[in-house]
Every structure is written in C-alpha cells, then in structure tokens.
Amino acid sequence: MSLLNQRHPQEIPFLGVQPYQTMLSGNLTINDAVVEIIDLLVEVPAGFAQCPPHLHTWYELNYVFEGHMQTSFGGSMMDIHAGEFFLIPPGMEHAHAYEPNDPHKGACLRWRVDHGTAHMPVNTFSTYEQLNVLSRWKPGVYADEFGLGMLLTSCFENAKQKGTSFATLLQVVQAIFSITELSPERKRWTETETNSDHSLLRKVEIYLNDDQSYDVDVHRLAASLHMSYGHLARKYKKLSGQTIIDRMGQIRLERSLELLRSTDQPIQEIAYITGLSSLSYYSRLFKKMYGMSPKEYRDKGKEKE
Template sequence: MEINEWKTILPPVFNTLCHEVRIQDAVIEWVDIIFEQIGTASKCPPHAHTWFEFNYVLAGQMETRFSGDSITVQEGEFFLIPPGMVHSHVYTRGNPHEGMCFRWRLACAELEDEKAEDSLYARLHRLHNWRPGSYRDEDGFGRLLIQFLEEATVSRSELGLQLLLVRLLDQLSLLQQDMEGDAKSTRITQDPIVRKVEIYLEDFQGSHLNVTELAASLHMSYGHLSRQYKKLSDNTIVERMNQIRLEKARDLLLLPGSLISEVAEQAGFADLSYFSRAFKKHYGQGPQSYRREYDGKE
C-alpha cells in the first residue's frame, strides 16, 4: 500500500490509540501518532515540549536543528527528541518529506512489589539521555513501522498495535543503552577528579556555587581541588560552571517568547548585566544579537 493511502485511512485508527496504556510498571500516554503534515510551511521555529518525540523519515529529507547545529535527516533515518530539548525544523522546498511522528509521555506505575532495576519504566526512562542527531536505521525500526501500518490497516486490534508501539520504544531504549555503554567506555579514561566535578556542576541548580562545599563533598581541600582541576582541564571550576550556564542560556534564548532577564535567571545568573557581558565574551555577541542572528538563519 502507498503512503498516501495509509495517510487517508489510518488517522482515525491512530486517534483511538492516543490515550494512556500501562505495560508492566510503565504508564505511556500517547499524545500523537501522526503522519507528518507539512502543508506550505517552510520551517518550524525553535521550541521545546514536555513529551518525547520520535520522527522517522519514510521518503525525501528534512533539516533539523539542535542548539543551532543543523542536521539533514534523509529517507531511512530518524531522530528522537527528549522532553525539554530545544529544536527546530526546516523543510526542503520542492522536495517535501514523508514521515511518521510519535509523541508520548512516560510515568511510573505504582506497584506493590519493589520495582526491578531493569524494569520497562527504567529502560524507557533512559531515553531522557538520548544524544541529539540523525540516526541511520540499522535496527529494524522501519520494518516495525511498516508492520504497525499494515496491521493497523487490516486488524484494528488496539492491544496488538499498542504492543507494537511499545516494542519500538523498548528497542530505542536498548539502542540508548548501547550508546551509554560506548560513552562510559570513553569517559572512563577521563581523570576521576574531572569527572566528579563535571557531574556536580552539571547537576548544580543554585545561583551561587559554593566551591568549598564542592571540595568537601570530594573529601578534599578547596585549594588542592582547584589546583588539580586547573591542571587536568585547563579551566578553573568557576570558569567551567559559567560555560555550562552559558550553554544552557544559549538553548533557552531560542525558545519563542523568552525574555533575556528570564533566560539569565533560569541559567543561574543573578545579575543581568554580568550575564550579558559573559555571554558576549563567550559567543562574540550579546544575547539579543545572538537571538536575532539565529532567527535570521531560519
């Protein structure tokens, strides 16, 4: 069956699947199951959302951007967007793509028994750590999609269709696990002190970094920790903290309607003028100028 035929007859079937389903200890709420409908749009501006989004290109190509990095997604490739990740899309004029899009939310069901470490919820929750990019389908996701479309056409079995979708998500989680294994094998060569400081800084949510408290958490004096970190990373701890905050601010700036003052506060900068100076020093232009230039590239 051709894609256009599926696009005609299957949307009502997809609508019946858009509700919560519980499988083992995972509660999955399907927000959308759709064929991409581009119409006359040439782009989708930078935004983020509270759900996961999986996109698979069945034909043609599209351009997706994560934090300003442009990626071309071609036929037989896919990408996954976890909640909160800023992204945008640009569609090729004269070469519209055909694709499928799944959006879902994930919650953990309450169980009487203690949850297993490798439960379905735990596996699917790993997808929060998905690395942005376009991935060539080498794991049979396209075959699963075609099976899903064919069964939706002939059987209309809601349970069977739901299980196929969950199987696709679980297969994504296994791919994520493999990628995390590769990342861990790379990170293991990093000095333990640098790795521990990086973890602390990435998780830190406050506006004032207490480096003495950080050193104490590693059972070291602040002087010794700062000297070791500088020697191993070529950055001071405060410099690295500012880098992480500025990277976060850069992503927040691309959200439609965000105010510069709000971006500064959410990124951990208490002083707006200091934030503007630091941003300009790091990126070569002020926050407002950076935003205008990015919008001009859309």
C-alpha cells in the same frame, strides 16, 4: 510541531493513510511504567519551509521514509535522509527545515512515560527506568540498521485494521523499547554540544515566551528539563541574575509595550491579554520597571507622534 497542508490530502501510497491523520493514541501500563501514546501520524510538510525553535514535555521520534529534511538542536542544521531518524526527549530545544515543494515523507511518534502505581519487588527489573534512559538521549542522527522503519510501518497497518487496540499500542511500545537498546556508536552524525549553561537559559527563555497563562507552571518547566524546581530556580538566578518569575513578568511587560504603542485597547484589557492578573498588579509592575504608569507611557507616545 506538525502542520497540516490542505493541498495534499491524498493518501501516502506505502502507508495508505492521510498526512497528519492520528492513527492511534492511548495509555498502556507495563510493570511500573505508564506509557501514554499521544499520537502516531504520517508527516508530509508540503508548503512549509521551517518550524522555528521550540521544545515540549513529551518524547518525539521522527523517521524519514522518503526524501530528506533538516533538523537542529540549538546548533547547525543536520540533514536527515530516507532510512534515518532522530529522537527528541522532553526539554530539548529543536527546529526543522523542509523543502516546501518537495517535502519528505515520514512518521512522527509522540509519547510520555510516567511512574505507575504498581509496587515492584526489590531487585526487580524496572520498565520505567529502561524507558527513562531516553530522557538522556544525546542529539544526533541514526541510520536504521535494526528495522525500526518496518516496525513503524507495521504499526500503521495494524492501526488501520484494529484502531487503538491493546495489541497495536503494545507494538508501538515495542518500537520504543527497541530504541532504548540502540548503541550510541551507531550515530551517523552527532550535534556538537553547546555550553550547558547557555542551553539552559535558552530553553527557559523559549518556555517563558511560549507561556500565555496567568500562572507560570514552573514545576512543569523544571520537569521538562529533568530538574527539581529548587535546583532550576537557584541555577537560573545564578546564571541570569534574576528569578524565573521576574523574567516572566519582564516578558509580559515587553509584550504590553507594543500593545500600548500600536493599539487603542483599554489598559485593563492589555493587562488581561498579556497574562498579568489584574490592572493594579500590572500598573504596579509597570511603574517599577519603567518609572511611569501604562497611561503615562501611552500618552508620551502620542505626544511624540
């Protein structure tokens, strides 16, 4: 999650590009894998102190060229210094902290990997499987001992000259492949793994609180956690005592309480804003949860005032 600071639009001297300017994006098919490069950009978070806990459905590589930043993966903050990097696979909760007045300078690369349509002969090397190894990446900080920084710098230089060309995309994928061959023993610091059940509940909670749409895409949520929806639904119900859909309804009702208390917006509009499909469904769900209608709740609040 990157934020553009308008006070620092100047180019980064060693890369010759502006902060948060997307240098390239595009798709590349290699054997049985389709790699989507979402973006490659320079990150200089001047003026910002933190990025709150969140997760996403793509891979994100962060490399620090100058200065330092901090990152956590659901636990304590880790320091990342110049010449170090970390990788965030899909579904991994993380947060960042910055020095607002002395920000680090780094590179951020985001990508997705999907199965291609090509039929591979039996016992043939699978590009998809090699790239998908990164989905099991453990939280930690890596020292750049094999030239990843130079590879990324070269990608920036080629992107400036050629834009989103096949050669440039292939070079970016080469950088991704190089990470798959990195030995886990090279980690400088590894985040202590939290209880897996607690971590799962936390990730689902973040996803549901971020989702503002009418229909929760539970299959997308399950995919981001590398689980089938059936397995996720059963595990979540066992751990929390309620279904994912019930929890989503509860979150939306809680949002509506604040709007009923603090605004004079029509109740039908509140149902729409909070992502509930209709006024009748909202009223029925509200009464089931709180024992009264939204109007009765609002009127009671006004009587107290």
